[in-house]
Structures are given as structure tokens and as C-alpha cells.
Amino acid sequence: xxxxxxxxxxxxxxxxxxxxxxxxxxxxxxxxxxxxxxxxxxxxxxxxxxxxxxxxxxxxxxxxxxxxxxxxxxxxxxxxxxxxxxxxxxxxxxxxxxxxxxxxxxxxxxxxxxxxxxxxxxxxxxxxxxxxxxxxxxxxxxxxxxxxxxxxxxxxxxxxxxxxxxxxxxxxxxxxxxxxxxxxxxxxxxxxxxxxxxxxxxxxxxxxxxxxxxxxxxxxxxxxxxxxxxxxxxxxxxxxxxxxxxxxxxxxxxxxxxxxxxxxxxxxxxxxxxxxxxxxxxxxxxxxxxxxxxxxxxxxxxxxxxxxxxxxxxxxxxxxxxxxxxxxxxxxxxxxxxxxxxxxxxxxxxxxxxxxxxxxxxxxxxxxxxxxxxxxxxxxxxxxxxxxxxxxxxxxxxxxxxxxxxxxxxxxxxxxxxxxxxxxxxxxxxxxxxxxxxxxxxxxxxxxxxxxxxxxxxxxxxxxxxxxxxxxx
Numbered sequence: 449x450x451x452x453x454x455x456x457x458x459x460x461x462x463x464x465x466x467x468x469x470x471x472x473x474x475x476x477x478x479x480x481x482x483x484x485x486x487x488x489x490x491x492x493x494x495x496x497x498x499x500x501x502x503x504x505x506x507x508x509x510x511x512x513x514x515x516x517x518x519x520x521x522x523x524x525x526x527x528x529x530x531x532x533x534x535x536x537x538x539x540x541x542x543x544x545x546x547x548x549x550x551x552x553x554x555x556x557x558x559x560x561x562x563x564x565x566x567x568x569x570x571x572x573x574x575x576x577x578x579x580x581x582x583x584x585x586x587x588x589x590x591x592x593x594x595x596x597x598x599x600x601x602x603x604x605x606x607x608x609x610x611x612x613x614x615x616x617x618x619x620x621x622x623x624x625x626x627x628x629x630x631x632x633x634x635x636x637x638x639x640x641x642x643x644x645x646x647x648x649x650x651x652x653x654x655x656x657x658x659x660x661x662x663x664x665x666x667x668x669x670x671x672x673x674x675x676x677x678x679x680x681x682x683x684x685x686x687x688x689x690x691x692x693x694x695x696x697x698x699x700x701x702x703x704x705x706x707x708x709x710x711x712x713x714x715x716x717x718x719x720x721x722x723x724x725x726x727x728x729x730x731x732x733x734x735x736x737x738x739x740x741x742x743x744x745x746x747x748x749x750x751x752x753x754x755x756x757x758x759x760x761x762x763x764x765x766x767x768x769x770x771x772x773x774x775x776x777x778x779x780x781x782x783x784x785x786x787x788x789x790x791x792x793x794x795x796x797x798x799x800x801x802x803x804x805x806x807x808x809x810x811x812x813x814x815x816x817x818x819x820x821x822x823x824x825x826x827x828x829x830x831x832x833x834x835x836x837x838x839x840x841x842x843x844x845x846x847x848x849x850x851x852x853x854x855x856x857x858x859x860x861x862x863x864x865x866x867x868x869x870x871x872x873x874x875x876x877x878x879x880x881x882x883x884x885x886x887x888x889x890x891x892x893x894x895x896x897x898x899x900x901x902x903x904x905x906x907x908x909x910x911x912x913x914x915x916x917x918x919x920x921x
Contacts, residue, residue, distance in 0.1 A: 513598070532549065665735045
């Protein structure tokens with residue numbers, strides 16, 4: 449799944465590059481990259497260890513005297529200069545003369561301490577420390593650019609950074625005037641059964657190319673693979689699904705099923721956002737009329753289509769290798785931080801998907817949570833307590849925040865953990881029909897559905913109202 453996420457990020461950056469080439473005549477972006485020395489532990493003044501945190505600034509549109517500051521928050525992957533050069537927040541920055549700044553999340557990208565991948569040091573990786581980093585960064589930018597209260601701060605984030613955006617506004621309302629939280633799973637949940645319920649619903653949704661027949665074919669395909677494995681047809685299954693190695697052990701068989709489920713989950717979560725396959729493409733393979741193949745064969749065809757689109761030679765199904773990758777402490781200054789993010793799920797959020805619907809009954813909550821002690825030496829019994837603390841600390845999906853806009857797509861499986869109703873006059877929610885994860889944050893495209901176009905206009909109206917209100921205050 450991290451490979452799918454990385455592909456989506458690369459596609460989004462490529463779209464921004466193409467947009468910048470088209471807009472080259474309008475002026476050169478004044479983007480600078482910097483490093484800010486941050487405390488490794490903001491909450492222990494006796495600990496004087498520090499690390500360098502990467503950030504980007506774009507002054508291209510900034511009206512220095514009164515222009516606002518738009519803060520783009522990084523998450524579980526490296527950021528780049530494109531975080532302040534493209535996207536919906538950049539379009540709004542141009543409209544309002546804003547200074548654009550972005551901050552990479554600690555322990556990801558180039559903001560990793562020298563021993564940051566080692567388990568003892570990972571204890572400094574948390575959302576609370578990340579918020580403290582953002583506060584320090586806000587104060588640094590305010591001082592460096594001689595900002596005044598007239599330079600209003602608005603923060604933006606999508607997915608986990610969407611949660612950080614909402615939490616930053618909630619915990620530090622005196623620093624950030626308003627927040628846009630896109631696809632933000634603000635409710636931590638250990639057994640995230642709702643994820644694949646949305647996946648199933650989306651695979652059956654005609655509005656995005658799904659159908660009841662497609663969903664049935666997916667279910668039947670997984671059931672057929674389970675039956676083949678139970679019948680000990682391991683060699684045939686390994687061949688049919690282009691596995692890198694024979695799935696002879698039970699844990700490797702689960703890895704195969706996880707990999708197949710990830711293809712479908714990625715198609716739903718990132719539908720039309722750059723995933724190797726979208727819902728319509730998946731359903732054409734699983735439920736199309738072009739051949740009389742059974743569901744097992746169609747699922748094998750789906751796996752091969754995924755491998756072709758990602759230029760991968762085979763499907764990785766070794767459980768031992770998956771564990772080894774999570775244990776790997778090599779510093780990687782680019783891409784998605786798989787080990788770091790798994791640590792955060794083990795210590796703060798849970799987010800373990802129950803794959804039973806519409807996939808396999810062999811993919812259980814236990815098969816995911818057992819990785820926490822296996823990789824990090826954490827007790828499984830600590831997970832519910834960690835998740836409970838996160839919800840108590842931030843308020844779960846009833847945070848009572850003010851001037852926070854929660855934006856979600858209804859085919860995005862993560863939307864069920866976000867704020868979906870207008871609980872207060874200052875806490876607003878937008879649910880976009882037929883769109884996926886963080887779709888509103890991307891640069892506008894001619895192919896965008898009308899509901900997405902309307903949602904962006906509503907976001908723009910909220911941001912404009914916040915800035916007008918701040919100016920009057």
C-alpha cells in the first residue's frame with residue numbers, strides 16, 4: 449500500500465510540474481529551502497538534543513504588509529518544493545497575497561535525526577511533538593519575516609496532516625486563525641472495521657464505475673483464492689498471481705491476500721488521484737463482459753494489471769521480508785516512511801483495517817497488531833490505551849473546534865473517522881460525493897466532477913470569510 453501511496457505522491461508532483469510550466473510566464477516562484485534546529489523533545493527541558501527540520505517558503509504572491517500566511521503541514525512522507533508551488537492552497541494564496549510555508553514532519557524525509565530510525569529514538573516521534581514543532585516554526589517565521597498580527601495564519605493538511613491541521617488550531621488558537629482539514633481521521637480507532645465497509649460500498653457505486661457485480665466478483669475471487677490455498681494448490685496460486693516466491697507458509701499466504709486487498713483498497717482510496725488502478729478500471733477487469741473468466745482468474749488478471757502499471761516483476765508475498773522491511777533502520781530521505789508510520793499507528797492511532805469485508809476472513813486484526821511487539825517490542829495490550837489517550841487528548845470526532853473546516857470525499861474509506869456534521873457554527877464539514885482521499889487539495893482539473901468544483905468554491909468562501917473576520921478584529 450505504501451508503494452501505491454508513493455506513486456500517488458509522484459503523480460501529484462508531476463501534475464504540479466506541468467502546471468508550473470504552463471504558468472511560467474506569470475512569474476518565477478521565489479521558493480527557498482531551509483533547516484530549522486528543533487528540540488528532539490519539546491517537553492523535557494533537561495534533554496538538549498536537537499535535530500534539523502526541513503521547510504520551504506514561497507514569497508511569490510506575498511503582500512508583505514497585510515498578506516496572510518498559508519501553512520502546509522507535512523505528514524508521513526518527505527515534502528518537496530512543490531508543497532508551496534501547487535495545489536488548491538496555492539491557488540488561494542495567489543488570490544489573497546499569502547506567504548506560503550511548509551514544514552516537513554519530524555522523522556520523515558530529510559528531517560530525521562541521525563539515529564532516528566532506531567526504536568529507542570522513535571519515542572520522540574508523536575503528533576504532540578509534531579504540533580510543538582509547528583509552534584516553534586510559526587514563531588521562527590514570524591520573527592524572520594517580521595510578521596505582525598495583521599499577517600493572519602491559516603493552516604492546511606490532508607490525511608494525517610489534516611488531523612494535525614485541525615489539532616493545531618484546536619490546541620493553539622492564538623497562533624493559527626483557521627484550519628482546513630482534508631480527509632482528516634481525527635478519531636483514532638484500533639479495529640478500523642469501517643474502512644473496508646466503505647471500500648465495499650465504493651466498489652458497488654456506479655457513480656465511480658463500480659457495480660454490485662464488481663463487488664460480488666471481488667468477494668468471490670478472494671474466496672476462490674482461499675479455497676485454492678486450503679486445497680494446498682500452492683504452486684498454482686503462486687504462479688497464477690505472479691508471486692515472487694512460493695506461498696507455502698500460512699503467513700506468506702496472508703501476505704498474498706494482503707497484497708491483493710491493497711490493490712483494491714488503493715483503487716478506492718486514491719480513485720482518480722494517481723493510483724495504478726481506479727475503481728472503474730478494477731471493475732472492468734473483475735466484472736467486464738470481455739471474457740467468460742471466473743472470479744479467481746479475474747483476480748489474477750487484476751494482479752498482473754497492477755504489476756504491469758507499476759513495472760514490478762512480481763508480487764511480493766514474503767512475510768519475513770515484510771517484517772524485515774519494517775525493522776530496517778536505514779535512513780531514507782525521500783518517499784513514504786513505512787517504519788515510522790507503523791510506529792505511530794502502534795503508539796497513537798491504531799488504524800488497523802479488518803479485511804474481512806469484502807476480502808478475506810484470514811486477514812484479521814490480530815495479524816496486524818502482532819507486528820507492534822514483533823517490530824518495536826511494544827506490548828499489544830498497550831494499543832487500546834494509546835488509542836484511548838489520543839482520542840481523550842484531541843477530542844476524537846467531536847473536538848469542539850472553532851474555525852476548522854473538515855473536508856471529505858464519500859468514497860474515501862477514511863472519511864468515517866472524520867468530522868462529518870456541522871456540530872457548531874464555527875466547526876464546518878463538507879462531504880463531497882464521488883471523490884476520494886484529499887481530492888480537494890489537488891490543482892483543479894477539467895475532469896473534476898461538479899461536486900468537487902463546488903466544494904473548492906465553498907472552501908475558498910470559508911477561507912475568505914476567515915481572513916475578512918481577522919482583518920476586522
